[in-house]
Amino acid sequence: MNRRYVIITAISIFVLLLAIPIYSTFFKTNDPIVEEMRAMGVDTTYYFDLDVDPESKIVTGTASIYALNDTEKDLESIYFHLYPNAFEEVEKNDENWETILGDFPLPGFIEMKEIKIDGETSNYVVKNTILEVPLEWKTNELTKVELAFTLNVPLNNNAISYDQYAMWLGNSLPIKSVYDESGWNTDPYYPIGDPFYNEMANYHVKVKVPKEYQVTNTGLDVSPKIEEDSNIYDITANKVRSFSFAILGNEYDKVESQIGNKTIRTWYRKSIDSMEAVNRFHEVSEKSIAFFSEKYGEYPYEDYDVIATRGFFGGMELPGVSLIQGTYFTDNTDYGVNSVAHEAAHQWWFHVVGSNQIEEPWLDESLTVYSTIRFLKEYYPEVAKDTVSRNLHRVTAIDELKTEEQLVKSAVTSFKTWDTYFSVIYSIGPLMFDRLENEIGEEKMDSILSNYFEKYKYKIATGEDLIQTFVEELGEEAETFFHSWLQNEITNLH
Ligand SMILES: [Zn+2]
Structure with a gap:
C-alpha cells in the first residue's frame, strides 16, 4: 500500500474517532427535548399512550421517557415507582393496610411487557413497587426509556380505584424515582400517610376511552378527538409533580x-x-x-x-x-x-413546593391543615371552629407518643397507627403553626410563607429550609420554637 495513502487513511480514521464523541455530546446536549427540559428546569419528559377499558379495568400503555442525568455522577441503573403494585396482594393482615384497602378489595398491579433503553431491549427487575433498569448513564446524558405495560386497576378505598361511575387513577403511572444526596429513593409504598416523593416533570399523555367516557386530569382539560367509538384525549401537563387522571362515565x-x-x-x-x-x-x-x-x-x-x-x-x-x-x-x-x-391548600404545600412526604410528612401535611384553618377563619368561621376543636380533641397522649418516637418531625415509617399519625401530623403539627401565628400575627405569617413559596416553588424543600425562612424574618428564636414542637416538647396546650 502506498505510504501516503496509509497516512491519509490513518488521519481520516483518527479525525472520525475524534468526531464521534464530539458528535454524540453535541447531539445529547442540543436535542430539542433537552433544550425544552433545561428551559423549564425539569430533568424528565414522559410521553404516555394509554388505552383504557373501563369494563375490564385494564389500561394498556406505552411510555417513552426522556431522562437527563443531572446528578453529576455516572449511573448504572434507573429506578421507577410502580405504585399500583402495592395493591397486588389484598390479604395483608395489618390494620393500617385494611384502612386503605376497605372491606371488599380486589387486587391490581402493573405488569411490564417490555423495556427498551435507547432503542435496545433491556433487562429489568421488578420488586414490588420498584422497577430497576440497568443502563450506562453518564452525567449530563439523555437516555430514552421505553416501557410497554398493562395496568390492572385495583379496587380499594384509596386513590387508585373505581366504582360503577368512574375510575380514578392517582399516582398510577410509572414514575422515575428521585435521586438525591442519599442516592435513589426506592421506598416501598407505606400504608400510613402519603408515601410519595416526586420531582417536577413534563407530561404528554394520550388517553383513549370509549366514547361515553370523559377524562379529567392534572394538566389542562381538553376536548377529545372522536374516532369511531372512542374519545381520544391529547393532554399536556408541563412542570407538574406527577400525572394523575380520572375516567368519568356519563353519570x-x-x-x-x-x-x-x-x-x-x-x-x-x-x-x-x-x-x-x-x-x-x-x-x-x-x-x-x-x-x-x-x-x-x-x-x-x-x-x-x-x-x-x-x-x-x-x-x-x-x-x-x-x-x-x-x-x-x-x-x-x-x-x-x-x-x-x-x-386546595395542598396545591401550594406538596405540589408546587414539594417535599419528601415519607421523611417529613409534617412539612406538607401540618402546614396544609394550618393554611386550611387560616382560610376557613376568613370565609367559614363555624367550620374553622369545629375543625380547630376537633384537632385539639385529637391531641392526646403526647408524652406516650413522645416516648414511642411518634413525633411531629417523624417519618411516616415511625407511626404505628393512622390514629397516632392523625393525632401528631394533623393536630399537633398544625397547632405549632397556629401558636406561631398567635405570636407574630396573620400578616407576618402569610408574608413569611409567601417567601417560602417563592423560594422553593417547583423545588423540593426540607423542614430545615422552612425553619430557616422563618429564622431570616424572626431570628434564632424561631429555630428553638420549631425544634421543640417537632420533638413534641409542648406545654400549656389547651
Ligand atoms: Zn392532606
Missing part, C-alpha cells in the same frame, strides 16, 4: 367557572350528589384557590379540578386535581368544606 357532570385566567371545575354524580353540596363545595374551591394565591403566591396552572369519588380518605391531593370523598357530596356535610379547602 358525571361538572360545574365550571373562571377565576382570572384559571378554570375551576367540580365533577359530580348527577343522580346521587346534592346540587346544594356541589355548588357549595365549588365555591369553596374558587375562594380557596383565590385566597391562597393572594396570600402565598399565584397558583401557577390554568386548571384545577375537584372530583367526587368513593373512598375513605376524606380527600386526596394530586397535582392539579383533587379527589373528594363522595359521601360529603351526597350528604352535604361541613367536612366537605374542610376537605375541599384542605386539598
